[in-house]
Amino acid sequence: MTVDDQTHMAHALRLAARGNGTCWPNPSVGCVLVKDGRIVGRGTTQPGGRPHAERVALAEAGAAARGATACVTLEPCAHHGKTSPCAEALVAAGVARVVTAITDPDPRVAGRGHAILRQAGIAVTEGVLADEASEIAAGFLKRVTRGLPFVTLKLATTLDGRIATASGESRWITGPDARRAVHAMRMQHDAVMVGSGTARADDPDLRVRDMGAVRQPVRLVIDSGLTHSAQSRLGTSAHEAPVWLVHGDHAPDEARAAWTARGAKLIPCPSADAHLNLDAALRALAAEGLTRIFCEGGGALAAALIRAGLVDELAVFAAGALIGADGRAALGPLGLQALADAPRLRLLSSRRVGGDTLSRWRF
Known part of the structure; x- marks a missing residue:
């Protein structure tokens, strides 16, 4: 974890906080794509829960996503729903590194997103500003873990x-x-x-x-x-x-x-x-x-x-x-x-x- 990781994760957390109340039952997630010290894409989970933050940021970055670092407030999803997993989208876009704040406790994810990234050769750093991310995602986390x-x-x-x-x-x-x-x-x-x-x-x-x-x-x-x-x-x-x-x-x-x-x-x-x-x-x-x-x-x-x-x-x-x-x-x-x-x-x-x-x- 670097100072830059913390800075860009703090940015992603501010994006995530804006979405609370708009995207239930999905969590509000923030994603920032950084390449050569420059932000090339940003995204938040959209109202209603789709599209996810990673896809919004990747769409904004376009080809610039290749070789970039993605700072995401929650582990990228690993399950197939209305769309394919965000972890696979990050792999397909060619990002070089993914930094996350917390692991998604949803049994359909729960470490599988991180595993998909690592299996594709992407460097993964976990736990950056985890306490702050847990606070923003408290509603989602409590619903998933305690019902x-x-x-x-x-x-x-x-x-x-x-x-x-x-x-x-x-x-x-x-x-x-x-x-x-x-x-x-x-x-x-x-x-x-x-x-x-x-x-x-x-x-x-x-x-x-x-x-x-x-x-x-x-x-x-x-x-x-x-x-x-x-x-x-x-x-x-x-x-x-x-x-x-x-x-x-x-x-x-x-x-x-x-x-x-x-x-x-x-x-x-x-x-x-x-x-x-x-x-x-x-x-x-x-x-x-x-x-x-x-x-x-x-x-x-x-x-x-x-x-x-x-x-x-x-x-x-x-x-x-x-x-x-x-x-x-x-x-x-x-x-x-x-x-x-x-x-x-x-x-x-x-x-x-x-x-x-x-x-x-x-x-």
Whole structure:
């Protein structure tokens, strides 16, 4: 590994990060082709997952790819799907060397891509900026290795941890800069998720706004009884951007028919005492291809996900305001009996967003 390897891999990682939220169930990959110290091709996985980053970079480079070094954030694929393997494409293009960050854990690849390259006489260097690449690909990696999506829980609270007044008023606790940042975060995820209580109370739209033409995330409601109305904003716009509802076995047939008629996708899951098995629900969503989910509440769903150990990251927007104990708490009960049982999170970053702050924490 050289300094140049790290520099060009960092470039490829920036490309990969841009694609999160656009190419599920495939990972977002970045590829940079370098020859004689000059970048001759760049690529990212395209929306919908095809074509792969390596093919985009090779197409841009053309004949200049021969003898070049390819820096790729994830091991090139080795299996035949809609196209032939990217490892074979790199061989056919005549690249001299391939530098990768992490091995693809997909059983169809899992070292086979590297093997194809080496068998063709191409020098392979692995593990360059592996930690950074694993962070960007966290959703894909978790889905492949554990059968679950990566879940980011977003909270927008006052300094005393309240999300609304006693009457339920919550618009707006945080300022316009924070709300715009939330839309940017939605854009980086495959789906935006809320619980049925928030859906009924707020009648949210959940689309990305004011970010130009973007691939909209799946708008997802966890609704055991399928109580959210198909006449809601989500229902009336389901033909414009995808809407999925995860519901229990007892959901009424009339509600199922109404949502189906709107074009929504229904995902049945096991339930008991009117509560969904959230682990089973998220596994069903991963099976549908979701790798990164952005949960926007409310408090009951947020607490239930934390109790079940299903939240990976917490993003807290805090406003310089106070509501007091009569306001609504950001989280529902966690059922803790002792302080020692409280989840302890690791601070990733903290920054100012307009008049508010955003802190990111990892479980």
